[in-house]
Amino acid sequence: MSTFVCAHDNDFSAIAAGGIMGITIKEIAELCGVSQGTVDRALNHRPGISEKTKKKILAVASERNYRPDPVARSLARGRTMTIGVVLFDLYNRSFSQLMNAIEMSSREAGYYVHLMLTNKDPDNEKKCIEHLIHRKVDGIILFPINEGPEFDQYLRMLNIPIVTICNKVSDHWRYVGIDDRQAMKDAMDYVCRKGYERFIYVCPPLAYKGRTNIFTQEERFAGCLQGLRDNGITEQPIVIDTPAYVEALSGIDFRSAPKTAVVCSCDIYALEVMNHLKERGLRIPEDVGVIGFDNIDVLKYVAPRLTTVEYAVEQFGERAVRDIVGQIETGGSEHIPLLPYRIIAGSSI
């Protein structure tokens, strides 16, 4: 354990002095006979410097063990080495898995995170974003709850690197996610092959259509409808889009009806639905099938094993961090591919 100690009001350098610093930018500049700005250009691969000078600087930096110090970097460039993260909440298990990954990836990249939770309140989201701007974060990872051209314009005016995650604002913004529409369509192919004839679609967020950003949920719903059509199901699904979805289900007969699948747009709804069905003494999948989406990690404790759509939510966090750091450090615009997904065949459908 380090025996490092410091007083609260010490300045950065006093604290940084505790570490093994290697050579500084100033020392490299002196050794190479160039300005500190030129050294910074070389180390960060910015233009405005000859190849020869750059090579010399990088060689000295490497030989003399130059290690970028986050605090020094921060001071030198007007950066705070901080990434703002705006999420809905940490209750949905996939959000806490996501946040865990963002925090770990950020720290590995030398950045720290400022977490803000919107609780899905559009006004609150703007307050969160404004606070992050006040605190001069270098970039923002945003799971947006606002939507539309006005919000798009609002974000552009902030003039700060942003990557959106899970919900899209517009094609202007870099986006980390999966092809939710295709994934849900594939899930419907899977369900239809099992001979289901009647479909109930559970997605409470659909009630917020036109009021908040439900991009991902709309994509999943569109995928469901497309999948049913493609499989020759002509009857429209029963759509349950109320927070009281369990109560809504309670009025539905399953035993004497055609073979029914309850398609839930998130595992968190599917878990509640399964509890409700079990309480009614219905057998899953014999009396009614259930499918979820997200493959949250707690599913492994629940019987029957929920059939669901899996994607690596941790990968979302890693990709979002990699992208925002790229934007901050190089203005990078590497393409972000949609991430992979797969159907997990459980025993609930």
Add this chain to the structure above:
Amino acid sequence: MSTFVCAHDNDFSAIAAGGIMGITIKEIAELCGVSQGTVDRALNHRPGISEKTKKKILAVASERNYRPDPVARSLARGRTMTIGVVLFDLYNRSFSQLMNAIEMSSREAGYYVHLMLTNKDPDNEKKCIEHLIHRKVDGIILFPINEGPEFDQYLRMLNIPIVTICNKVSDHWRYVGIDDRQAMKDAMDYVCRKGYERFIYVCPPLAYKGRTNIFTQEERFAGCLQGLRDNGITEQPIVIDTPAYVEALSGIDFRSAPKTAVVCSCDIYALEVMNHLKERGLRIPEDVGVIGFDNIDVLKYVAPRLTTVEYAVEQFGERAVRDIVGQIETGGSEHIPLLPYRIIAGSSI
């Protein structure tokens, strides 16, 4: 929705101008014919001001709609209106519930949070704390993984408000938690009344004794031993303190043995244990009983319902925020009582 927009490099005042500000400290000072420092003393109930002057200032502030502006407050007092939060990770469900509560309570109090995860790495914890000091957070909510006099001294030298949560460092530090020892003892009373004769105690963190802070886990274990003694159980429990606790269980016979209870120091272990027992075809509780601790929210989806110890982890978050804000704003030292808990009688034991 607000139509507020701002540029990234705007200063605080340009952004704050979007809000309804009411009277400022400067204006109150002018109206009352006192210094801004005196107004600040009155508004924050600090000493060094006569009761008469204070009363006058507070009256003016109230009449003219003085509202403390977080950014202005921050600038005026050298505060950042930010609370640093140091947790292990967000994987344990109770940690994400805790973090959610901390974020919400902080925002209600006008503060924002800087989340740092240590992944239970003592060196990393110091890096996290040092980063928070660099960023000049006003106080730290700490779930400590370091322990001992050296760490205690390290924290004291930081000279910053700190509240510890779940693990204790020393009695010097304010602490939010429950009486884990008594709670586990009560749980043992409950188990013993059910006629169990053999006990297996599952607690992987015990392996880190002497290396990291496992205060809470040690308290729970002490409570278990005490509870067994008080109930006349003379045989020591089998203690499983390895990360491979499921494998360790696999060699234990349950069917032909005395009636056995597997006591798990956290629900997250109990869920894994139940999965293992079910896979072996053992009936819970007929062949073997299981009890957990924490009452994490996912238990409601798992059968049989785990018997466990419940406490309101959200209350931990609220209390910790209330305490750190008190320390920051008034240097407050209101006593923090241990929080309540209760046994949840499930059907697993």
